[in-house]
Amino acid sequence: MAKRIRKVTVPEIRSAPQAATPLVMITAYDFQQARQADAAGVDMVLVGDSLAMVVLGHEDTLSVTMDEMLHHVKAVRRGLSRALLVADMPYGSFHLGAEQAVANGLRMVKEGGAQAVKIEGARPRVIEALAGAEIPVMAHLGLTPQSLHRFGGFKVQGRGAEAREALLEAAEAMEQAGAFALVLECIPDQLATEVSARIKIPTIGIGAGAGCDGQVLVYHDLLGLEDRIAPRFARRYAQQGTQAREAIAAFVADVRAGRFPSPEECYGDPSVAANHEPVKLYG
Ligand code: KIV
Numbered sequence: 001m002a003k004r005i006r007k008v009t010v011p012e013i014r015s016a017p018q019a020a021t022p023l024v025m026i027t028a029y030d031f032q033q034a035r036q037a038d039a040a041g042v043d044m045v046l047v048g049d050s051l052a053m054v055v056l057g058h059e060d061t062l063s064v065t066m067d068e069m070l071h072h073v074k075a076v077r078r079g080l081s082r083a084l085l086v087a088d089m090p091y092g093s094f095h096l097g098a099e100q101a102v103a104n105g106l107r108m109v110k111e112g113g114a115q116a117v118k119i120e121g122a123r124p125r126v127i128e129a130l131a132g133a134e135i136p137v138m139a140h141l142g143l144t145p146q147s148l149h150r151f152g153g154f155k156v157q158g159r160g161a162e163a164r165e166a167l168l169e170a171a172e173a174m175e176q177a178g179a180f181a182l183v184l185e186c187i188p189d190q191l192a193t194e195v196s197a198r199i200k201i202p203t204i205g206i207g208a209g210a211g212c213d214g215q216v217l218v219y220h221d222l223l224g225l226e227d228r229i230a231p232r233f234a235r236r237y238a239q240q241g242t243q244a245r246e247a248i249a250a251f252v253a254d255v256r257a258g259r260f261p262s263p264e265e266c267y268g269d270p271s272v273a274a275n276h277e278p279v280k281l282y283g
Helices: 010-014 031-040 066-079 098-110 124-132 145-151 161-177 189-198 240-256
Strands: 023-027 044-047 084-088 116-120 137-142 181-185 203-206 214-217
Touching: 031 044, 031 066, 044 066, 066 084, 066 098, 098 116, 098 124, 116 124, 116 145, 124 137, 124 161, 137 161, 161 181, 161 189, 181 189, 189 203
Parallel strands: 023 044, 023 214, 044 084, 084 116, 116 137, 137 181, 181 203, 203 214
Antiparallel strands: none
């Protein structure tokens, strides 16, 4: 009998600050990335609106649409067995208010198969409305890329006494509104540690130091696929961009030199054992 996989749940994540082991989240945008993340044992997979930049090639995250996000959320859903699936609500999908937020949040759950959504910025009314519609919400404060124009660029947030106080208050408001977790992006590590001590829901840091209850990285940063942007917090665990270029260059060279395909890679030669096996294709 197949072994039943124990799925990560929202209540488990919500109670994580009491656990000894930090939470781990990674972004993913397609079926294979989701399978790899799930098999590697992450707790949560976020289909981030960073999709706009690392997959679709835009300069910022503002233009990605609900339909584009949903397309990728569905693919990631198919690749996950264990990890909790969180779908990022793109810019413009909740900014008109609670009603719009719930309508789009429901799409993420019903069409995309998401188990939770993520909302950027301090929006307690929107979080309350989503939670009231049974849609668990992960909040996101600090350097929220959807606030790019208000911030005047991608800049570290929460510096200075006033900004620090505002962020602490906003974090408490997110918890009170019903968020089950809080992403803290690009803020001083002392401030992130203070936020983590002050609220009971887990904080998930990205560029926010080691005092958070968990950490998140963008898939393309972690694997070294993104070489245009290199924030200091984005530790590269592999150089897959270089490997991909080298592999494709080797294919180019083999084809041009007549080394590809070999007889073993063709179907004609009856002395090759593989030719008697059934053909394996995608379709
Ligand atoms: O869109 C995204 O990838 C994110 C993470 C950086 C948290 O919001």
